Amino acid sequence: MSTHNEKILILDFGSQTTQLIARRIREQKVYSEIHPYTLSLERIKAMQPSGIILGGGPASVYDEDAPISDAGIFELGIPVLGICYGAQLMMQQLGGRVEKAEKREFGKAELSITYTAGLFAGLETAPSHYQVWMSHGDRIEEPAPGFVATATSPHSPYAALRHEQKPLVAVQFHPEVAHTLIGNDILRNFIFDICNCQPTWTMHSFIDATVAEIKQRVGSDKVICALSGGVDSSVTAALVHRAIGDQLTCIYVNNGLMRTGESESVLRFFREKTDLTVIDVDATEYFLGKLAGIADPEEKRKRIGFGFIKIFEEEAAKLGEVKYLAQGTLYPDVIESVVFRGKAPIKSHHNVGGLPERMQMELIEPLRELFKDEVRELGLELGMPEEAIFRQPFPGPGLGIRIMGEVTRQRLDILRRADVIVLEE
Incomplete structure (x- = not known):
């Protein structure tokens, strides 16, 4: 920190x-x-x-x-x-x-x-x-x-x-x-x-301090970032790139469960509006195969999660030795919650569950001190357009958990058309 x-x-x-x-x-x-x-x-x-x-x-x-x-x-x-x-x-x-x-x-x-x-x-x-x-x-x-x-x-x-x-x-x-x-x-x-404090904690000062910290820690090593198109991973990538430039490689995995035009829109934005190096992996067939015959939503989540880790590992291995994984963990995820009178503690949160341990990489979490609204403010301070900062949130498992029962191409197409109608209304 x-x-x-x-x-x-x-x-x-x-x-x-x-x-x-x-x-x-x-x-x-x-x-x-x-x-x-x-x-x-x-x-x-x-x-x-x-x-x-x-x-x-x-x-x-x-x-x-x-x-x-x-x-x-x-x-x-x-x-x-x-x-x-x-x-x-x-x-x-x-x-x-x-x-x-x-x-x-x-x-x-x-x-x-x-x-x-x-x-x-x-x-x-x-x-x-x-x-x-x-x-x-x-x-x-x-x-x-x-x-x-x-x-x-x-x-x-x-x-x-x-x-x-x-x-x-x-x-x-x-x-x-x-x-x-x-x-x-x-x-x-x-x-x-x-307390005699001064109002000096701004996103501008945060960028300066964090960029310097990342540069010192990373040195000449490589960093990878799992890019989803959501605001957390996008701002993480932009901030790390500000610090180390082409030493950062982003990997975007299309699991075939996204909304109509979602993957195309994400990739177009990063290729046309940023200088990030982005590897695009179309894993639609792989994920549909893993989800075939599976109706339980929790099992679908697990298969999608493990599938993502497998694809990410394979792509990262192609890059040679990579020491760091950049991840968009936010402050509410890391606050140690106080628990009283037998209440269950909030489960720990990892954007890429199990990935750092499996791949023996060190984590870089430049947003771990920030709340969500501060992340958006940071993105704007970095010069990112509002379309990237305020895009509608979409869960990682995508349409796979919105479908009742087995995930098939036909059901995905129906749900995508319905989603378009809702968004247009």
Whole structure:
């Protein structure tokens, strides 16, 4: 992962909106990273974050199995913002009291600001109430020593707090969601005024740093990239090509399961609009043979996936010694998800499942720090046309999993005609 001069560290306690916090901060051109609440104090120190955010979560801080981060973070001198569960955890760990609320707050609430500095700097007291979004069944009954209220709501006397000497602030509501109308103001005040960050994380700076990183790592070695025509693999290829030029070879496998004109359109774009070296493999007959007589959708997925790996291996072997595989893994794929109370963890994600291990290649994942909307922004910054950036998504197994039962040429033709009619309407 790239190094960043400034970053906001977000500790995840299981909230559904944790990723939204990261995106809201990045929208302000400040880099942010999500890590599980179990992140050690030593690693936090080594990361040298400009600020730390304790996210929300479904647990109660007084539960026996409540997720608890290291309380030492409050002694590092680094600004900390607690959001919802994170606010309650901050209070409890520092000597306050959190209890089950008599009146739960879920949904819109009216916030009354009593201190127009810090998190609420620039927010006038003229409108006596601001709409915010609450989602909690507990409330702070007594703040920790040194904390004072900066805002209240009808059912939360401590809807927001600040420490009088340390850079510690907390809010009982969710500033990251759109329903909190002053949410962006609050987050901006935290990252710029309290954490003293600068808005320097842009796609332009990302390109410069990533290109330099790829050049240094790859040297004179060869890189291959599985190209699908989707935005992730397309932007990956464009970025890697920016770094190493003709050392990159892209392989496009036509499995015969694409929409009408899909493969032709993809290949035409890359050959006419880019300088990429693209190997086109028409494997229609191979895939139809592998799918003959197969009706189970999961079995079809597996056969298509294994078939793709086989074809890709064969084509890569023709190129001689290749050390690296470029892959369009995105940030949501690599975030270590926090799991509570027996919930199954999200399955790991690989764009080309098993390929790096089988082929003994090292992975290059230049997009692994980015969300999907950032990938599109990056593509535009690289000069790619909108037709490539905003093309309609299409799954790798293609029409093969849209067909009920066995995949045949006749069924593929019928489905393609139907798809054209739908798209034209």
